Amino acid sequence: MEKQVRTHRVGAITAGLSMVVFGVLFILHLFIGSLDYALIFRLWPIMLIGLGVELLISNYRSDQIIYDKPAVTLLFITTLFAMSMAGADMLLQIAKEGLFN
Numbered sequence: 001m002e003k004q005v006r007t008h009r010v011g012a013i014t015a016g017l018s019m020v021v022f023g024v025l026f027i028l029h030l031f032i033g034s035l036d037y038a039l040i041f042r043l044w045p046i047m048l049i050g051l052g053v054e055l056l057i058s059n060y061r062s063d064q065i066i067y068d069k070p071a072v073t074l075l076f077i078t079t080l081f082a083m084s085m086a087g088a089d090m091l092l093q094i095a096k097e098g099l100f101n
Contacts, residue, residue: 018047
């Protein structure tokens, strides 16, 4: 019986965890309001750190490694989209405060 080599797709775990974490942060901002967008913006390097850790762990395994390019691309597209939406919300809040003050 041949031993089947497991293929690990680097980037899939980081993309999934990042979407869950940042989704929860944005939901907390919407419903609680005490969580500031500035804090969420400062946390974006966590995604790069997670991707690097996942890559280092995968290199020490004997499994075959494949970079999950769609997951990494989706990770960056989601980040840019979330940042642009949060930036638009910040601009609307600034404009609203400027009009009423």
